[in-house]
Amino acid sequence: xxxxxxxxxxxxxxxxxxxxxxxxxxxxxxxxxxxxxxxxxxxxxxxxxxxxxxxxxxxxxxxxxxxxxxxxxxxxxxxxxxxxxxxxxxxxxxxxxxxxxxxxxxxxxxxxxxxxxxxxxxxxxxxxxxxxxxxxxxxxxxxxxxxxxxxxxxxxxxxxxxxxxxxxxxxxxxxxxxxxxxxxxxxxxxxxxxxxxxxxxxxxxxxxxxxxxxxxxxxxxxxxxxxxxxxxxxxxxxxxxxxxxxxxxxxxxxxxxxxxxxxxxxxxxxxxxxxxxxxxxxxxxxxxxxxxxxxxxxxxxxxxxxxxxxxxxxxxxxxxxxxxxxxxxxxxxxxxxxxxxxxxxxxxxxxxxxxxxxxxxxxxxxxxxxxxxxxxxxxxxxxxxxxxxxxxxxxxxxxxxxxxxxxxxxxxxxxxxxxxxxxxxxxxxxxxxxxxxxxxxxxxxxxxxxxxxxxxx
Amino acid sequence: xxxxxxxxxxxxxxxxxxxxxxxxxxxxxxxxxxxxxxxxxxxxxxxxxxxxxxxxxxxxxxxxxxxxxxxxxxxxxxxxxxxxxxxxxxxxxxxxxxxxxxxxxxxxxxxxxxxxxxxxxxxxxxxxxxxxxxxxxxxxxxxxxxxxxxxxxxxxxxxxxxxxxxxxxxxxxxxxxxxxxxxxxxxxxxxxxxxxxxxxxxxxxxxxxxxxxxxxxxxxxxxxxxxxxxxxxxxxxxxxxxxxxxxxxxxxxxxxxxxxxxxxxxxxxxxxxxxxxxxxxxxxxxxxxxxxxxxxxxxxxxxxxxxxxxxxxxxxxxxxxxxxxxxxxxxxxxxxxxxxxxxxxxxxxxxxxxxxxxxxxxxxxxxxxxxxxxxxxxxxxxxxxxxxxxxxxxxxxxxxxxxxxxxxxxxxxxxxxxxxxxxxxxxxxxxxxxxxxxxxxxxxxxxxxxxxxxxxx
Numbered sequence: 001x002x003x004x005x006x007x008x009x010x011x012x013x014x015x016x017x018x019x020x021x022x023x024x025x026x027x028x029x030x031x032x033x034x035x036x037x038x039x040x041x042x043x044x045x046x047x048x049x050x051x052x053x054x055x056x057x058x059x060x061x062x063x064x065x066x067x068x069x070x071x072x073x074x075x076x077x078x079x080x081x082x083x084x085x086x087x088x089x090x091x092x093x094x095x096x097x098x099x100x101x102x103x104x105x106x107x108x109x110x111x112x113x114x115x116x117x118x119x120x121x122x123x124x125x126x127x128x129x130x131x132x133x134x135x136x137x138x139x140x141x142x143x144x145x146x147x148x149x150x151x152x153x154x155x156x157x158x159x160x161x162x163x164x165x166x167x168x169x170x171x172x173x174x175x176x177x178x179x180x181x182x183x184x185x186x187x188x189x190x191x192x193x194x195x196x197x198x199x200x201x202x203x204x205x206x207x208x209x210x211x212x213x214x215x216x217x218x219x220x221x222x223x224x225x226x227x228x229x230x231x232x233x234x235x236x237x238x239x240x241x242x243x244x245x246x247x248x249x250x251x252x253x254x255x256x257x258x259x260x261x262x263x264x265x266x267x268x269x270x271x272x273x274x275x276x277x278x279x280x281x282x283x284x285x286x287x288x289x290x291x292x293x294x295x296x297x298x299x300x301x302x303x304x305x306x307x308x309x310x311x312x313x314x315x316x317x318x319x320x321x322x323x324x325x326x327x328x329x330x331x332x333x334x335x336x337x338x339x340x341x342x343x344x345x346x347x348x349x350x351x352x353x354x355x356x357x358x359x360x361x362x363x364x365x366x367x368x369x370x371x372x373x374x375x376x377x378x379x380x381x382x383x384x385x386x387x388x389x390x391x392x393x394x395x396x397x398x399x400x401x402x403x404x405x406x407x408x409x410x411x412x413x414x415x416x417x418x419x420x421x422x423x424x425x426x427x428x429x430x431x432x433x434x435x436x437x438x439x440x441x442x443x444x445x446x447x448x449x450x451x452x453x454x455x456x457x
Numbered sequence: 458x459x460x461x462x463x464x465x466x467x468x469x470x471x472x473x474x475x476x477x478x479x480x481x482x483x484x485x486x487x488x489x490x491x492x493x494x495x496x497x498x499x500x501x502x503x504x505x506x507x508x509x510x511x512x513x514x515x516x517x518x519x520x521x522x523x524x525x526x527x528x529x530x531x532x533x534x535x536x537x538x539x540x541x542x543x544x545x546x547x548x549x550x551x552x553x554x555x556x557x558x559x560x561x562x563x564x565x566x567x568x569x570x571x572x573x574x575x576x577x578x579x580x581x582x583x584x585x586x587x588x589x590x591x592x593x594x595x596x597x598x599x600x601x602x603x604x605x606x607x608x609x610x611x612x613x614x615x616x617x618x619x620x621x622x623x624x625x626x627x628x629x630x631x632x633x634x635x636x637x638x639x640x641x642x643x644x645x646x647x648x649x650x651x652x653x654x655x656x657x658x659x660x661x662x663x664x665x666x667x668x669x670x671x672x673x674x675x676x677x678x679x680x681x682x683x684x685x686x687x688x689x690x691x692x693x694x695x696x697x698x699x700x701x702x703x704x705x706x707x708x709x710x711x712x713x714x715x716x717x718x719x720x721x722x723x724x725x726x727x728x729x730x731x732x733x734x735x736x737x738x739x740x741x742x743x744x745x746x747x748x749x750x751x752x753x754x755x756x757x758x759x760x761x762x763x764x765x766x767x768x769x770x771x772x773x774x775x776x777x778x779x780x781x782x783x784x785x786x787x788x789x790x791x792x793x794x795x796x797x798x799x800x801x802x803x804x805x806x807x808x809x810x811x812x813x814x815x816x817x818x819x820x821x822x823x824x825x826x827x828x829x830x831x832x833x834x835x836x837x838x839x840x841x842x843x844x845x846x847x848x849x850x851x852x853x854x855x856x857x858x859x860x861x862x863x864x865x866x867x868x869x870x871x872x873x874x875x876x877x878x879x880x881x882x883x884x885x886x887x888x889x890x891x892x893x894x895x896x897x898x899x900x901x902x903x904x905x906x907x908x909x910x911x912x913x914x
Contacts, residue, residue, distance in 0.1 A: 006469075006470045006536070007470065007536040007537060008470075008536075010467050012463075013463045013464065013465075077839075079463075079464040079465075080464060080548070080838065080839040081839060091537070091611075109566055110839055110840075111835065111839055111840050111841040111876070113878075150836075150839060153836045154548075154836070154837070154839075172881070172885065173630075173878070173881035173882075176881040176884050176885045176888060177841060177878075177881065177884075179884075179885075179888045180832055180835055180841065180884050180888060181835065181836060182836065375637055378568065378637055378638065379607075379610045379611070379637075379638060379639065380611070381537065382534075382537040382538060382567055382568055382607060382611075383567075383568050384568040384634060384637065419568070421570075421630070421634075421878040421879070422878070424629070424630035424633040424634065425630075427633050427634075427636075427637050428629065428633045428636075431633060431636045431637060
């Protein structure tokens, strides 16, 4: 195998982005503002600063500044694992016998195992800078909690993680990674918070939900002096921090004169997808280039492909600001059979608006075919992918196979957000032939849609 | 933090070694030859080719050729994850407030999670080239089995792994990674082999041992047409393949004009240590340079620091060739309380001979202090290290602290062989304060030494 383009395109450390890119600045029609759940009016900086650190609240509300400097302290941390490689999938191309050129931006080369660390370290930094004692958060599968515990450990911040009880019990290893990094991990619902005690009393023996864990984490932040709540996806500030993925991808492609035809990312809350596509979407918004951008979501939680575009609650407890987004309704919970992650009921407001403006398309895929794609990829590319990331792999493979039929040598770029080392229960199900697909019925969705609040813009 | 040397020194792909280095070629006194267990005479190429593929048997016996070309097919695979980074541990240095400069060669950036892949892919390649159908092996903790299953999957070889039954049950995730790569994983002792059936009959309910799994894997190779047995450590061929670690380390140091003062590696069977130090030891043997080389082993399995230098069996079943090595006796089994890996009773013949010639020193460390070092490292360097690798971290930290006392700005280089994602049970024990140390008594060792065969050279 001879090639001019190396297997892994590594940028030099000095080529690592010095600024994050805020795609909202280039959008003529901006994402709709967050609303205060008490008043249904756009939330103010002061109000938002009660939940988030001030600088993060400022970033959340700033939809006009295109570039923000990445503080040196964050860049120093990024240097531990960034620039991350853009890998040319030569072996996958060979396996598929496709004329397409496949590239993936690999964000799993850090101990948290995913791209979540890019925003975790930023959020921890601003919390530290504000003089806070610590932060609270929730975690489901544990990628975000792991990333945040690493970030807090680095800056000497207390880190309190409310972990959905069933994950806490079923994923003890994720929990131990967090504890190794000094985080306090509490199964949710707990007896630490009022909302937790209430839910425990109402539903004895409940194994918890993400919505409940969010409510507990928010309450814990509000009731402890010197604490704020942090969140790993959905928010505009998270997309801002995650733009480092797209900026590096773009720089790496440009280094070798490659023009992407298609950019594919998995989409749960939108943190990875938004980060990956931001600079490319920016070019499209400015009329400088054109790309085919595809968001891939699970058929079991299809917010873009089957949801509605409306203001909705971000959490089940309805304590967080309301966001206009593609949503299945905050009462929607994907089947427990769904092992592939990306379980959030809504989608980042920015990604939602870009989707509404038709800058990207969306596809939903079923989990057995996602794991099949994961296995093909793992066997030839030598990386065991996270189930979430494998949604993007599935579509990248589909597109490369299409190229074989048409003879097109498309440049396909996708985001490989993380590794699947802590998802072996799901892989086992697949290996044993016991994995089942699940698609919510129209009736189920209709019932969830009915609970979305009616808010006029 | 400003520096001329980047956090991560990446060689370019074209700087990746084109040849492996065979340190035995530069040794005036060679390691003693392997003996046929039936005759106690040096084993012949023909005899050895019954167990290993021919080319690997040839490599095993060749102690005079200094450099061997790495076949292109293997280099293509290496490109997936090599060159691996040599990382300057700036954050650890800062944490320790030491004038020392600490570097680590990180071999965990591949899905197998360790350096084992460097030899697995070579062994699979030669098996494929010889037209074999598949290979058999044993695995304990699972790093080697994982690496081999990846390598076999790449070349389309059948891979049969005998996994020590207690690990098979306690480490289901490792097992699932192997299955995802298409390997057949059998808990050992099994009913597939004569030796397995015999042991099951003799010790009903036994949870197995590495020695027994080796015997089953060897029997399985001998009794199936087109199969050979492969091994992930101890052998000279493995050290040869692992020399890629040391060669890259040396090239990366030279790229920035850094002269290592001290080179530290963890030592179980010697595959990582031997690979890391080979090119440096070669310089010492040729009188071109001097280094302080330190092998670090667990106090619970101290073959170099407390063993004897003698011919011994490599396996409990006594079917493999005899090797002259530092050994605790093939009947020695470290306490089940020992979670830190590196459980092999003997040491690579080459490392043993270098140690006997005083080219390196050895230290033993206890596991609680190893996990303490692992935690310090994880929190500042952002990598969750394997317990095995953490033995080297422990000594690197000790040495850096000494430098603080003396004011010396030593260049300390150590091998970080892998990640600890599948070792969270051990981390949990440590996090819960339930980890205990274990040092074998003199009487225990004496009893094991007594069973070492008396063979005259």
